[in-house]
């Protein structure tokens with residue numbers, strides 16, 4: 728892919744308002760990640776206002792990590808508005824294979840046609856109707872195992888599907904690519920996947936979605952590499968990761984991105 732850095736520049740110029748209906752674990756981490764990246768996060772989940780708020784945002788992310796019925800109502804209403812107003816929205820199907828409640832909600836949200844679906848391998852397998860119960864929010868499968876499921880889910884849903892892990896896989900059902908950026912410390916810190924979903928949403932504002940997703944994943948993974956080079960463990964990694972998101976500029980991203988057609 729040519730010049731992924733231009734997508735970072737565009738995101739920072741827009742500084743998009745990203746509406747997130749996310750989980751209790753991710754809320755603070757994700758807001759800080761979005762601010763460090765150059766976007767404006769807002770965590771708004773009350774069913775009384777989520778739909779109205781979605782209409783004000785440049786992008787929406789929906790994450791079912793700690794969902795309960797009033798939140799599910801807010802998610803469906805917000806996604807419906809995003810769809811009607813052509814506001815890009817990203818689904819993060821946390822632990823979707825774990826319970827019947829999550830499977831049913833995941834299926835309903837897919838029918839609301841997310842622009843992008845971003846999950847780990849177990850989650851993408853489960854959302855595609857294949858095995859993939861996972862281990863709660865953690866994946867028990869390799870990304871490679873979920874490539875077929877990702878392609879099938881992309882075709883069924885119309886979404887670009889991103890499966891993240893050691894090497895990320897992205898497909899729109901026709902095209903596919905892999906992003907090799909990242910660091911082994913990333914799955915040792917909670918809510919980085921959730922936060923990445925918000926960053927993907929931020930990159931989508933006004934940009935072609937397949938390329939925007941690849942640029943967002945490379946940016947996030949590159950920040951992980953830079954943080955991992957100095958961190959002593961998961962605690963210092965979190966701090967270094969926010970600093971790296973802030974420090975990386977367009978040229979650094981274009982030079983460091985490891986994106987290959989699959």
Ligand SMILES: Nc1ncnc2c1ncn2[C@@H]1O[C@H](COP(=O)(O)OP(=O)(O)OP(=O)(O)O)[C@@H](O)[C@H]1O
Nearest residue numbers: 847864891892893909910911913914918919920921
């Ligand atoms: N083993 C690994 N090596 C390098 N990078 C990794 C590895 N595992 C995950 N990542 C990176 O970590 C980020 C988050 O992806 P991950 O698949 O861990 O999300 P997740 O399981 O949804 O996380 P969570 O639910 O805790 O928020 C991505 O940028 C991904 O590329």
Ligand SMILES: Cc1ncsc1CCO
Nearest residue numbers: 750752792793821864918
């Ligand atoms: C740990 C955890 N549990 C529910 S959501 C969440 C954040 C990572 O997905």
Ligand SMILES: [Mg+2]
Nearest residue numbers: 821847920921
């Ligand atoms: Mg996750």
